[in-house]
Amino acid sequence: MNLFLGIAIFVILWWLAFFTMLPMGAQSAHEAGEQYVPGAEHGAPKVHNLRLKALIATGIAAVLWLFVAWAISVDLVGMRPH
Numbered sequence: 643m644n645l646f647l648g649i650a651i652f653v654i655l656w657w658l659a660f661f662t663m664l665p666m667g668a669q670s671a672h673e674a675g676e677q678y679v680p681g682a683e684h685g686a687p688k689v690h691n692l693r694l695k696a697l698i699a700t701g702i703a704a705v706l707w708l709f710v711a712w713a714i715s716v717d718l719v720g721m722r723p724h
Contacts, residue, residue, distance in 0.1 A: 643714050648707070655706045660699035667691060 643651075668687035671678040678684060713719060 643711060648711065651710055652703055652707045655710070656699055656703035659702040659706070660696060663695045663699055666695070 668690065670685050671682075671688055672684050674688060676688075
């Protein structure tokens with residue numbers, strides 16, 4: 643696997659993991675039974691924890707990338723020309 647392919651696969655895996663994690667733990671003011679600020683979006687989360695979610699997404703993407711790199715190196719899927 644060349645450098646460009648490795649980086650592209652990692653970025654795709656990171657975004658997939660990040661978007662999967664975005665709704666986890668999100669709770670709006672309406673769901674919490676609190677008053678919301680006039681003019682604020684009703685569905686906006688109170689606390690988004692983006693930094694933590696980005697770190698966890700990085701860990702998940704790294705583990706998945708290692709598996710994909712291994713699968714490519716041993717030709718698990720049989721994509722190399724004969």
